[in-house]
Amino acid sequence: MPSYTAPTKDMQFVLHDLLKISQSDIPGYSELEADFTAAILEEAGKITSEVLAPLNVVGDTEGCVLENGVVRTPTGFQEAFDQVRDGGWTALDMPEDFGGQGLPYVMGTAVGEMFSSANQAFTMYQGLTHGAASAILAHGSDDQKAAYLPKMVSCEWTGTMNLTEPHCGTDLGLMRTKAVPQDDGSYKISGQKIFISAGEHEMSSNIIHLVLAKIPGGPDGIKGVSLFIVPKFILNDDGTPGARNGVSCGKIEEKMGIHGNSTCVMNYDEATGYLLGEAHKGMRAMFTMMNEARLGVGMQGLAQAEAAYQNAVIYAKDRLQGRAVTGVENPDGPADPLIVHPDIRRNLMDQKSFIEGARAFMLWGAMMIDQSHRQNDKAADGLISLLTPVIKGFLTDQGYDMTVQAQQVYGGHGYIEEWGMSQFTRDARIAMIYEGANGVQALDLVGRKLAADGGKHVMAFFELVKNFIKDNDGNEALKQDFLNPLKAASKDLQAAGMYFMQNGMKNPNHALSGSYDFMHLFGHVCLGLMWAQMAKAATEALDAGASDTSFYETKIATGRYYMARRLPATAMHLARINSGADTVMALDAANF
Amino acid sequence: MPSYTAPTKDMQFVLHDLLKISQSDIPGYSELEADFTAAILEEAGKITSEVLAPLNVVGDTEGCVLENGVVRTPTGFQEAFDQVRDGGWTALDMPEDFGGQGLPYVMGTAVGEMFSSANQAFTMYQGLTHGAASAILAHGSDDQKAAYLPKMVSCEWTGTMNLTEPHCGTDLGLMRTKAVPQDDGSYKISGQKIFISAGEHEMSSNIIHLVLAKIPGGPDGIKGVSLFIVPKFILNDDGTPGARNGVSCGKIEEKMGIHGNSTCVMNYDEATGYLLGEAHKGMRAMFTMMNEARLGVGMQGLAQAEAAYQNAVIYAKDRLQGRAVTGVENPDGPADPLIVHPDIRRNLMDQKSFIEGARAFMLWGAMMIDQSHRQNDKAADGLISLLTPVIKGFLTDQGYDMTVQAQQVYGGHGYIEEWGMSQFTRDARIAMIYEGANGVQALDLVGRKLAADGGKHVMAFFELVKNFIKDNDGNEALKQDFLNPLKAASKDLQAAGMYFMQNGMKNPNHALSGSYDFMHLFGHVCLGLMWAQMAKAATEALDAGASDTSFYETKIATGRYYMARRLPATAMHLARINSGADTVMALDAANF
Incomplete structure (x- = not known):
């Protein structure tokens, strides 16, 4: 079974030698001294390598199962999720007002890489919650923030993003889900959404769905789309989860990978929803989530490459096969380790040089997000906006290729599920597709940014x-x-x-x-x-x-x-x- | 579910417009007039698209199951195999002396592409038989040929190649399986072989294993390796399958793809084996199989790309999403088909231009094999020997990449198993690994050829x-x-x-x-x-x-x-x- 060791040292190098974060004037950065960040990264390294990584294969093998409307997540996921929640890992870079730790985004990103490397399918439960909470933070009313954010920041409740429908993914203007206004100011949401990650499960006591839908009579196409909060359990007056809402999981998709995450068909049948932000301005609100999500997905490309690389290195050092062309290097053994061979080196160096470069790129990007959010730095905001499709598209394409190369180091064993290398490839494949397929990223880059x-x-x-x-x-x-x-x-x-x-x-x-x-x-x-x-x-x-x-x-x-x-x-x-x-x-x- | 249509017209173009086969002086080529090859290709197209392609997803979903020593192949495989046998498709380019149709290798290659496109996992059962039969043809005694070839040519019996052991794949000199000489001239074979494709199943009445092993006392390393025929059922004096030999399937591997093929751990426990070719010259004999197998694997890269491409094109024409940037092209529909978008075009053109180029390369290579075998043409033999690692490595790497691109056209649906695009990618992945991982091909090319x-x-x-x-x-x-x-x-x-x-x-x-x-x-x-x-x-x-x-x-x-x-x-x-x-x-x- 593959193992994972958090690349703490390399992250410290990027944060302190390269980005020199504690010398930056970005608010909150001065406290990010090397000792402090080391402590956080070491702790994150511990939980990811000891708790999450061992569940990665379990999640892949067992997958999620829908039975009588209830989704069962893989063995151990619930306990691990409790542990992650208890450790405050879901709230690292969320505002202290809502129970977060208020750390800069750059730290959330470094820790996030570890989580994704260790167990991407698991980490998506909290990742989507983070995205949904960010959208409520940016566009919600004070009441909405008070009602939802504390529970979402702690991941007591999780969140989802509902965009895609069977007939439309990229072209959301074709959307059919409708939201009918009610006298009390709420809406009745009806329609079907697909590919909803973490759409249904029992690991949290409520699930807050953010749903794009059209209010009848609004503008045609994409301009008539609004965003709604649709809780799985409608909140009681005291804020606790109450009546079951008209939303249900119709099916769990059989996917190429990320089996541990429940990818659901979600059916909305006159579900009660609450407008988030302005009517017909849903895409703008959704983009708050999507931009963050795109950076997060770019990171997944890097993270899967890192995890796969680590195991390829272990195998290349262990496996004895052939002799170095320049002379025997392991005279006491029956053969030399794979790592003596130039083409294995080429393969591993491709991976290593990509991963470390991508990590620096990712953390530099995260620093720009902090400059934008914490200093209202328009230049940084413009630059990261330009680079977001590059991070998403390039890092996931290359990250995927690197998992394929890592798998190749194992020869035939790379193709056998037991060795775990196939999972990195299969899990990494989704990152090229979701949050805007990479062709759409390229279009965004050249056609817009x-x-x-x-x-x-x-x-x-x-x-x-x-x-x-x-x-x-x-x-x-x-x-x-x-x-x-x-x-x-x-x-x-x-x-x-x-x-x-x-x-x-x-x-x-x-x-x-x-x-x-x-x-x-x-x-x-x-x-x-x-x-x-x-x-x-x-x-x-x-x-x-x-x-x-x-x-x-x-x-x-x-x-x-x-x-x-x-x-x-x-x-x-x-x-x-x-x-x-x-x-x-x-x-x-x-x-x- | 994906469909498959044999690219008969393009093959005819390569055979007749490009290679002008019927004008060649290679023995057997003059009869390959366009009408004749069209008839063969049309028939092959029919059985592959109508019988084998519909079983592709079935094989992937059901896989092979080992129960009480018996391997159950997926539903429909046995019936399809019977049909393939009855149609004479397993014997196309085998010698008429042993019941084959004696057609040139170039025709076997064209038909072979169709079989691999339609159902790679299925086709491997006959493909490995073909390889094993070729080795017996090249290195067997007259008695061995008479005993095994007629049944193997007809695929009444199937064949396997047994090289890899748990601790050695590329470096076969480390092999531990041993062959102890017996008084009657046979050997007792003991050891464990892994990754044995089609190693055990019930679709044929006997399985002829070709097994590499070391005769004790022979030279060290690769020079002490010999090749043996080890039938699942030892032949009676009248040539019919008799007593069960000491060979059994210990396990079926869980793989990333080609689930329909039973990839077995094979245990040899004093199994009776017969030397094939000379003692300690096993690698030479095995290379007869491997060179042919490498060309066949290169073809699989092309074949999976073709199958994936066909479905990507269908989807790109069907799926309505967005509008052409140069103006609406489907004014009566809610959106334009994907195929209007330049980046989708780029994606599809990458695939199409690779596939058609690779097909020509493959068939040109097959023609050189015919020149070598039928005309003893040393120049052709030298050139195809040089190009074999290129065909194997380049076509499988690129072919795999193309299946990934085809999957990408489907967006999120490409990741869902139901749509079948993931299978092309997962099945194509093995071709970069088996018959010598592509790094080994590169080494063979630069270090030897x-x-x-x-x-x-x-x-x-x-x-x-x-x-x-x-x-x-x-x-x-x-x-x-x-x-x-x-x-x-x-x-x-x-x-x-x-x-x-x-x-x-x-x-x-x-x-x-x-x-x-x-x-x-x-x-x-x-x-x-x-x-x-x-x-x-x-x-x-x-x-x-x-x-x-x-x-x-x-x-x-x-x-x-x-x-x-x-x-x-x-x-x-x-x-x-x-x-x-x-x-x-x-x-x-x-x-x-």
Whole structure:
């Protein structure tokens, strides 16, 4: 069975050596000294590796079962959920007013990675609750906040997001679920929603569904969509869960992975709902959840890759097979360990260099969320808004590929469920799909975010890269291996943006045919930037006489690998983008 | 539930427009007129789409069950197997002397693709039999051939390959299974073999296991391995199955996919076995099976991609979601079909251009097998030997990626087992692993095949590309879109080979660190060559006044896509290769 060890040390490196969080003027950051964050990360590491990780295979094997309207979660999930709740892990970055611990988002993100690595299906129960609570926090009335948030922050009640219907996922304007106004100000919600993660279960005493629906007589399409709070148990006047609402789970889907999470068909049959935010402005409110959820899903890509990688390394060191081509390395054994072989190294270095780069990218992104929320920093808000589809799309695509590579290290055993490597791949697969399939992320990036605010945010990104290169121009240790490749990759990204500007106006297909490649090109440049910055930070630590030289030297060596071996993908993506829409759109639909 | 329609027309294009098989002087090819091959392909298309494809999901859902030593295959498999046998489909390219139809390997390959697309797990029962029969054909005594081949050719008896043991897969020198000589010339085989596909089942009246084992006292390591025939039921003097042999299935593995195939742990307990070929020359005999099996596995990559693609296209045309960015295309519907969107097009074109290129590559490879077997053509034999790891590794990696892309077209429904897209991905995953994991293919390619016979075969490949470009130099229709990109890609491949020559001698790690990229680079050049040749063939057909202009024009347009969008990957692979081993091998094992 796979194991999981929280990468505390690497997170500390990113938080303190790279982002230097405790020196930041973001409110709440000054208390994030290395000792303090270490204590949190160590504790989170303990519960995730000792309690959640051992339940990962259990969740996959048992799945969730619907019997007589009741959903049974896998053995041990309830106890673990109680433990997570008792430890206050669900409330880390929620406001203290509602029982949270008020820590910055960056800490929630670091801890969140551990939870997702250890047990993605389990973590979704609290993750969706977090998203739903955030939407109520942002758009709810004071009464709604008071009624729902304390219980949701503690995860005594969980939450869900209800968007998709059988005939519409991405195109929510086609939605049929309706919300009929009642005399008392509430609504009667009727319709069917599908793919509702954590839609029904017994681990919490209430489930607060956030449901998109149309109020009859409202505008057509997406502009007529409103958001509603629909509790599983309608609250009594004293705030306790009361009568069962008209919402039920019709079916649990059989999925490729995340079996431990109950993915439900939810039937709303004149269920009582309460408008959240303004009527017909439901998409705006939902986007509060979705943007956060997209970052969280990007993190899942990284998190599954990390978990799979750890086990691939263990296997590569244990399994004796063949001899090193440069001479026997394990003369006392019948063969050398897999890890001596160059192609196994390539495989593992792909994973390691992706994971550490992605972790830095993710935590940098989380820091921008804090700048946006805690300092009302418009520049940070604009930049993270631009980068959100990159984090979601690039990290989940690459994260998935890395789980496939990790599985490959195991040879035939990687295909056998008993070894647990298949689960990482199967679980990671969903992250490329939900919260907006990655093609939709690419569309969001190129069709919306790139030109937002006159293209100001992407220009800011280029400035940032340019300034980093310029500021370190005299740094010979960085120049050849880091700055030059970064400059080349960034030039490819700029050229791609230029191609879109020059050709997308004439025919938007020229831009959209290259959107997916652009998302990946952008992701590589971001990771290249992270690696250049991390190499600098590691060099500075070494120069300052850090005792753990091997950690910092490994960091620099891993960065060199990324720059030499992964970053050259940018030229390929640019070539594809520059070929335009003609070959993409050439065929009549009938000729596919 | 997914459907499957055999791509008969495209196969006919490859066989007749591209390869012009009936004009070849390979013995047996002159009878392969278009009418004749069409008749075979139409019939194969019928049984695969009507009988095997509907059982694909059944096999995945039910899997195989071991009860009291008996393996139960999924509902309908036995009846379908009988039907396949009765139709003579198992014997298409086996010699007439043993009851086969004596058709060339190229026809077996075309039909084999259909079988694998329709139901990979099912097809493996006959596929492994074919491999085992080939080994007996090549290395068996006349008595052995007479005793086993007629029944195996008809699949009245099935066959297996037993290589892997729990502690060794790639490194078979570590093998522990032993074969003790008996006075009557037979051997007693004892040991445990794992991952034995079709190892035990009731669909055939006997199972002929080919088992690698060591005769005590023989040479150490791989040089002490011999190959044995171990029938499930020992033959009576009259050749009928008699006493149960000491071989049994200890367990059926729970796998990520190909659930319909029984993957067994096989226990040999003093089982009676008969030496096949020479003692201690077992690996040589086994390679007869493995080379054929590797081509067959490469084909599975293509075949799963084809099946997944067909369903992705259906969904992309059916599912209404969003509006075309260039203007509404389905004004009477609530939304436009997915296929209007450029990124969906990109996704589908990736698949289509891979599949058709891979099909041509596969069938060209099969033609070389025929040249080798039927004409003793050493050049063809050398070239297909070089290309075998490329076909296996590149086609299965890319084929898998394409099933993932096809799944992506379905959005959330792609993750739900009910829709069947997950199965294509899960089934395709194994092809990257078995018959030599793809890293081992890359090692075989770079460490062995490239330099074989003084590098003569790779030089021949380059000559072939160069001559094609030169011979068509005046063809302006081809030049810009096909010949120039092919030339550039081929130059990348040559540069990579040069890098290996110049650096691999000093340190083999410089070559082996780039082996995986080289395999993909090579694969792209092969598909680029196929597309250039197909574009030429299609142009000629149009010039000759072919009636189905839309088919040929689509072929050319699809080729343009590959050259513009897929082939640029070669430069990335070259850049990675040229970065050498330093970043790959930099870390101490402890620092992973």
